[in-house]
Amino acid sequence: MPASDNAFHTALALVLSMDPALIDIVLLSLQVSFTAVLIACLLALPLGAALALWAFPGRGVIVVLFNALMGLPPVVAGLTVYLLLSRAGPLGEFGLLFTPSAMVVAQVVLVLPIITALTRQQIEELHHEYREQLTSLGMSKLRRIPTLLWDARFGLITVILAGFGRASAEVGAVMIVGGNIDGVTRVMTTAIVLETAKGDLPLALGLGIVLLTLVAVVNGAAYVVGETARRRLG
Amino acid sequence: MNDMRLPISLLPLELNEVSFVHRGQTLLDRISLRLEGHGKILIMGPNGAGKSLLMRLCHGLLKPTNGQVHWASNANGKPPRQAMVFQRPVLLRRSALANLTYALGINGTPWKQRKPMAWQALDHFGLTAIAHRPARVLSGGEQQRLALARAWLLKPEVLFLDEPTSALDPAAIKAVEDAVVDFHRQGTRIVMSSHDLNQAKRLADEVIFLYGGRLIEHSPAEDFFSQPQTARARAFINGELVW
Structure with missing residues (x-):
């Protein structure tokens, strides 16, 4: 039996037996990514809607910038947050580097442009349809934001899940600002990198299985929500 | 015609040399008119005459390129409350009932009164059975009635209707026309566009005839249909192609 096959069996056993080390890593990953996506949503949903509604000089540049930032390489985001949070950096006094908080910040930086850019697209399309009616009802732009976000809710769930996919799957940013410290900042992706390098394939594979399952569940949920809507x- | 039970509404709308130019094309050309009294006004004309555009300028959805649209104030010193019903109703992605409570929320109706008022309007327009259905899966006729119910709740002093029946079957057309008469009886000023001559004959007290972005005739409906003053209006009434 080849080694990888053997490793696969051990990996499955690890997952099914709910190995405590593996569970800790999974839970921290979920906690960091959920927090990051939540914070990103609070900022990006209204921001995206505002970008869709307001016309101002330089709007085009900002739209292109957010679109471009959707493809921001995670290591660059990580490096930027690292420089900001390092002792000598402008936010160094808070001592956040190599903590889960730093990882949340890095993931927010990665997810925010995705949710902002996609929200802007969705809201712009919906507002194109609603504009005359909402103007007729005498609604200010500010008051339109909650209406449009709510009426675009099913499309926005897909947008948020895209953000969550990005956050949970990336490795570069959390590696740089988290440091992959065992029991403190080790998440699924960084653990997979480390264990693979060490040759501990079962744990790496086990984490890989969990990560894949998670992504599949999230996408399945998105599909069901979309179809129902x-x-x-x- | 002039119904003496109606409160005299002193809401003149004045258009002064109003033009609308889009991408170098003059879509409305120096239109001046004054709307007052309380008869039902029908804006008529072939497709592309500028009927919808004229109503959007009056309602304030668009700003004229040149000229002024001036509303006289109502008793409260504000421009009159207006609502508009579109050719294709724009309904929110919510239930029929929620579409109505939403509109009430916007105009500041206290939260507790919204549902009872919304149910009343649904009842008035024969929509109680579909109150909890998503608005956007309703039939065309039901959607337009829901849009009318929404306008009804806003208690407009002026109601604009942009070809509200052009996509409906005869029964639904009748329901919309009945609603228009109902609005009018409650004292709402009606400004409606249509290219359906029979509908105009049924509803109009006053006709504004547009052709190619120009105001051709503005006269009482009786005069317009019996003795049109221009060759174009005559041709339009006789069902000849005028474009």
Whole structure:
């Protein structure tokens, strides 16, 4: 039996037996990514909607900038946050480097442009349809934001899940600002990199299985939500 | 015609040399008119005459390129409350009931009164059975009635209707026309566009005839249909192609 096959069996056993070391890593990953996506949503949903509604000089540049930042390489985001949070950096006094908080910050930086840019697209499209009616009702732009975000809710769930996918799958940023410290800042992706390098394939594979399952579940949920919405709301 | 039970509404709308130019094309050309009294006004004309555009300028959805649109103030010293019903109703992605409570929320109706008022309006327009259905899966006729119910709740002093029946079957058209008469009876000023001559004959007290972005005739409906003053209006009434 080849070594990798053997490793696969051990990996499955690790997952199924809920190995405590593996569970800790999974939980920290989820905690960091959920927190990052939550914070990013609070900022990016209204920001994206505002970008869709307001016309101002330089708007085009900002739109292109956010679109471009969707492809921001995680290591660059990590490096930037590292420089900001390092002792000599402008935010060094808070001592956040190599903590889960630093990882949250890095993931927010990665996810924010994705949610902002995609939200802007969705809201712009919806507002194109609603504009005359909302103007007729005498609504200010500010008051339109919650209306449009709510009415675009099913499309936005997909947007948020795209953000979550990005956050949970990236490795470069959390590696740089978290440091992959065992029991403190070790998440699924960084652990996979480390264990693979060390040759501990079962743990790496086990984490890989969990990560894949998670992504599949998230996408399955997105599909179900989208289909239900299409059927129910037309 | 002039119904003496109606409160005299002193809401003149004045258009002074109003033009609308889009990408170098003059879509409305120096239109001056004054709307007052309380008869139902029908804006008529072939496709592309500028009917929808004229209503959007009056309602304030668009700003004229040149000229002024001036509303006289109502008793409260504000421009009159207006609502508009579109050719294709724009309904929110929510239930029929929620579409109505939403509109009430915008105009500042206290939270507790919204649902009872919304149910009343649904009842008035025969929509109680579909109150909890998503608005956007309703039939075309139901959607337009829901849009009318929403306008009804806003208690407009002026109601604009942009070809509200052009995509509906005869029964739904009748429902919309009944609603228009109902609005008018409650004292709402009606400004409606249509290219359907029979509908105009049924509803109009006053006709504004547009052709190619120009105001051709503005006269009482009786005069317009019995003795049109221009060759174009005559041709339009006789069902000849005028474009």
